[in-house]
Amino acid sequence: MSAVDTAQWQQMAQRMASGDCTLFGLWGEPGRVHMAVLDHDAPAIAVHSLDCPDNSFPSVSAVHAPAIRLERAMRDLFGLDPVGLPDTRPWLDHGPNPTAYPFLPVEGESLHQIAVGPVHAGIIEPGHFRFTADGETVVRLEQRLGYVHKGIEHLMHGATLDQAARLAGRTSGDSTVAYALAFARAVEAALGIEAPPRAAWLRGVMAELERIANHLGDFGAICNDASFSIMLAHCGILRERVLRCAAACFGHRLMMDRIVPGGVAVGLPADGAARIRSLIDEIRVRFTPLVELYDATASLQDRTVGTGILHPDLARRFGAGGHVGRASGRNFDARRSIGYPPYDQLRFEVPVREEGDVNARVWIRIKEIEQSLALIEQMLNRMPEGEVRIAIEPTGPCEGMALAEAFRGDVLVWLRIDAAGRIDRCHLRDASWFQWPLLEAAIEGNIVADFPLCNKSFNCSYSGHDL
Amino acid sequence: MTLKTLLQGLRPPVTEPVPALDDPELAALAAKLDRTAQRRLGRSLSIREVDAGSCNGCELEIHALNNAFYDLERFGLRFVASPRHADVLMVTGPVTKHMRQALERTWRATPDPKWVVAVGDCAAGTGVFAGSPACIGAVAEVVPVDLVIRGCPPTPTQLLQGLLALLQS
Ligand code: SF4
Numbered sequence: 215m216s217a218v219d220t221a222q223w224q225q226m227a228q229r230m231a232s233g234d235c236t237l238f239g240l241w242g243e244p245g246r247v248h249m250a251v252l253d254h255d256a257p258a259i260a261v262h263s264l265d266c267p268d269n270s271f272p273s274v275s276a277v278h279a280p281a282i283r284l285e286r287a288m289r290d291l292f293g294l295d296p297v298g299l300p301d302t303r304p305w306l307d308h309g310p311n312p313t314a315y316p317f318l319p320v321e322g323e324s325l326h327q328i329a330v331g332p333v334h335a336g337i338i339e340p341g342h343f344r345f346t347a348d349g350e351t352v353v354r355l356e357q358r359l360g361y362v363h364k365g366i367e368h369l370m371h372g373a374t375l376d377q378a379a380r381l382a383g384r385t386s387g388d389s390t391v392a393y394a395l396a397f398a399r400a401v402e403a404a405l406g407i408e409a410p411p412r413a414a415w416l417r418g419v420m421a422e423l424e425r426i427a428n429h430l431g432d433f434g435a436i437c438n439d440a441s442f443s444i445m446l447a448h449c450g451i452l453r454e455r456v457l458r459c460a461a462a463c464f465g466h467r468l469m470m471d472r473i474v475p476g477g478v479a480v481g482l483p484a485d486g487a488a489r490i491r492s493l494i495d496e497i498r499v500r501f502t503p504l505v506e507l508y509d510a511t512a513s514l515q516d517r518t519v520g521t522g523i524l525h526p527d528l529a530r531r532f533g534a535g536g537h538v539g540r541a542s543g544r545n546f547d548a549r550r551s552i553g554y555p556p557y558d559q560l561r562f563e564v565p566v567r568e569e570g571d572v573n574a575r576v577w578i579r580i581k582e583i584e585q586s587l588a589l590i591e592q593m594l595n596r597m598p599e600g601e602v603r604i605a606i607e608p609t610g611p612c613e614g615m616a617l618a619e620a621f622r623g624d625v626l627v628w629l630r631i632d633a634a635g636r637i638d639r640c641h642l643r644d645a646s647w648f649q650w651p652l653l654e655a656a657i658e659g660n661i662v663a664d665f666p667l668c669n670k671s672f673n674c675s676y677s678g679h680d681l
Numbered sequence: 682m683t684l685k686t687l688l689q690g691l692r693p694p695v696t697e698p699v700p701a702l703d704d705p706e707l708a709a710l711a712a713k714l715d716r717t718a719q720r721r722l723g724r725s726l727s728i729r730e731v732d733a734g735s736c737n738g739c740e741l742e743i744h745a746l747n748n749a750f751y752d753l754e755r756f757g758l759r760f761v762a763s764p765r766h767a768d769v770l771m772v773t774g775p776v777t778k779h780m781r782q783a784l785e786r787t788w789r790a791t792p793d794p795k796w797v798v799a800v801g802d803c804a805a806g807t808g809v810f811a812g813s814p815a816c817i818g819a820v821a822e823v824v825p826v827d828l829v830i831r832g833c834p835p836t837p838t839q840l841l842q843g844l845l846a847l848l849q850s
Contacts, residue, residue: 313782332780332783333764335762336760336762337730337732337744338732339735340732340733360779361734361777361780361783362734362774362779363734363778364736364777364813364816365815366813368814368815369809369812369813381810384736384738384810385736386737387740387741388737388738388741390736431741447748448690450745451691451695451748451749454695454748454750457745467742467836468738470738470833496690499686500687502686504687675737677735
């Protein structure tokens with residue numbers, strides 16, 4: 215964490231724009247703004263903080279578009295003023311009348327618009343999509359998010375570590391393990407402590423179970439959106455088996471509140487390892503034919519190959535995490551690229567592809583399931599003995615930051631603990647912040663009917679983004 | 682070989698037996714449901730899900746109701762795409778200020794007789810986001826609620842028990 219002046223702040227923005235470093239986060243608080251940046255030749259992410267007593271600061275997005283939504287959110291949440299921000303419409307604050315929003319104008323002959331949401335047809339989160347189409351072809355998608363803005367950063371201010379950990383774990387329920395992990399590691403970084411080795415390995419087991427469950431669910435759902443519902447049915451069974459195993463081993467189907475600052479809240483029961491091993495065996499046996507089916511079904515391939523292409527250059531510029539980035543050539547995985555226990559002691563591959571289409575994102579998921587199964591096996595085989603939780607002692611004011619790889623990409627958590635040991639400020643940045651805008655780009659030129667497929671292959675979080 | 686391996690996964694059948702309605706709150710609800718409406722609907726309900734600010738955890742478990750273990754449709758219960766086709770609104774989340782209007786509109790678009798099921802601690806008004814200035818709180822503060830299914834998130838079995846209570850009186 216380093217304090218910078220206005221000139222240094224602007225210089226960092228320029229370096230992002232020229233591709234020398236990647237923006238990992240941009241957030242604020244009254245009188246101060248922060249950016250998290252990964253320099254391409256640096257081993258770790260740096261946080262730069264700029265004091266702005268009058269709440270105004272030079273806009274990063276004036277030169278680097280991926281920062282636009284983050285800066286719009288900073289305006290809404292803290293009244294900060296990014297000078298030079300190219301788009302000053304509100305983002306997370308809908309004001310008294312949520313239907314009044316100036317969508318961007320669209321001009322051209324024979325164009326029509328389709329407005330979808332916030333309440334969608336399926337069981338999904340709320341958001342609004344404004345399609346402009348020329349016949350069947352989408353010429354522009356504009357998203358409007360913020361419907362599930364819950365005021366998480368506001369609730370964090372003054373929360374005890376226990377309360378804050380529960381909140382962090384509910385930023386995006388599908389990634390509750392990853393959020394709890396990033397939060398716990400940020401607290402531990404701030405306090406200068408490490409969770410016991412056994413706790414780190416148990417955290418790893420939970421994180422991989424969560425990844426497998428989500429990838430299974432999405433693999434099935436993507437195929438279902440291409441009218442191949444048999445995959446959804448079989449993946450649904452496998453996903454359910456993962457959740458039941460999680461409930462039996464850790465006491466909660468989604469493993470909420472199991473990872474806490476200082477370690478884990480529960481150990482593995484006596485039959486836990488055997489249960490997880492038999493789950494791994496079952497998935498291996500049943501998942502392989504599903505992958506064969508996917509690969510051999512022309513009608514499925516017809517829908518996914520060449521659909522919703524995200525150009526590698528955009529993925530790199532936006533620092534797209536997770537399968538979205540890795541299907542478009544961006545070789546970043548926080549478990550490897552940043553590295554944290556237990557992954558620094560485990561063998562695994564980070565699958566990367568270049569095509570950037572729905573099919574590539576599907577294959578990244580498939581390969582990651584295989585990697586996660588192997589990772590869990592390694593962890594069970596070599597699980598260190600010992601305690602699983604250490605007590606947290608307040609040390610006075612301190613700051614910490616951590617990254618954890620959720621199934622959809624890296625989650626960044628930055629926080630400051632006050633003198634009383636409570637949370638002063640906590641910012642949680644979902645991978646979706648940098649993925650949502652890319653979905654707008656990926657759908658361009660595709661037919662409207664392919665949107666559900668593209669959307670599901672990204673599967674961005676609304677709640678994680680809306681905070 | 683493919684099909685055979687897949688089918689082996691379904692032997693013995695994975696479908697769960699009907700869960701017992703052992704919760705007195707649910708039994709009481711079942712007893713007080715309007716009988717005329719019940720006769721009109723028979724043993725079938727169409728459900729429209731509304732996320733009013735959930736963390737998406739509740740949605741994951743609602744989704745699970747459709748998997749082969751819980752197989753919601755065998756009870757005559759099914760999710761529909763429009764509130765105009767729905768008998769039941771299943772609402773999750775602490776009702777963010779930004780979702781209030783959409784929830785009210787969805788409720789008005791649902792024809793009578795209708796029921797509202799508040800799903801999860803957030804929708805009950807007791808979740809982790811309670812007290813946030815960005816949230817209204819309990820679903821019951823915005824639309825009339827007939828049944829609350831607590832949990833963070835409630836398990837599919839708990840959800841199923843609640844829905845079956847709506848069918849049995
Ligand atoms: S009740 Fe729990 S799982 Fe459901 S929306 Fe609220 S925080 Fe998420």
